[in-house]
Amino acid sequence: YHGQNGPVTITHKAATPLEFFHQQAAAEIGYQTTDCNGYDQIGFCPMQLNIKNGERCSSASCHLRPVIRRKNLQILFRQKTAIGVEIIKYGRKIKIYARREVILSAGVIGSPHILLVSGIGPRDHLQQLK
Numbered sequence: 141y142h143g144q145n146g147p148v149t150i151t152h153k154a155a156t157p158l159e160f161f162h163q164q165a166a167a168e169i170g171y172q173t174t175d176c177n178g179y180d181q182i183g184f185c186p187m188q189l190n191i192k193n194g195e196r197c198s199s200a201s202c203h204l205r206p207v208i209r210r211k212n213l214q215i216l217f218r219q220k221t222a223i224g225v226e227i228i229k230y231g232r233k234i235k236i237y238a239r240r241e242v243i244l245s246a247g248v249i250g251s252p253h254i255l256l257v258s259g260i261g262p263r264d265h266l267q268q269l270k
Contacts, residue, residue: 149192149202150177159187198247215242215258 154160163173166184176185190197207213212228216235222244224237244251255261256269 149190149197151189151191152186153189153191155187155189220260 163184163186167173172183174180174183174185176188190202192202195201214226215222216224216226216237222238222242224235224242226233226235228234244254246254252261256265259266
């Protein structure tokens with residue numbers, strides 16, 4: 141139920157001063173305080189936050205940013221359609237193809253940025269990025 145030493149940080153700080161009152165209200169109607177990532181998830185679960193060094197630990201900041209400059213990861217295209225990725229693992233190039241589609245999910249800022257630096261987007265923006 142709980143990972144350890146992974147790139148996503150979970151903090152247990154109160155996100156709002158109202159959390160104390162929510163917990164009291166839950167206890168008054170019979171809910172136990174529980175761990176929402178534990179075995180028994182029925183009850184009141186204090187908020188858990190993905191915060192690392194004062195910043196939200198999102199997929200982009202905790203997984204993508206640390207490896208964004210790697211040369212061993214390339215998106216594969218057939219014409220203008222992403223069809224998979226090519227990685228270098230243990231010194232060997234490996235192509236991994238999508239069965240149906242490739243989904244780019246890096247948020248409202250990250251996804252367009254990745255597309256632009258990959259050469260996909262409005263001509264004016266691409267020319268600015270060279």
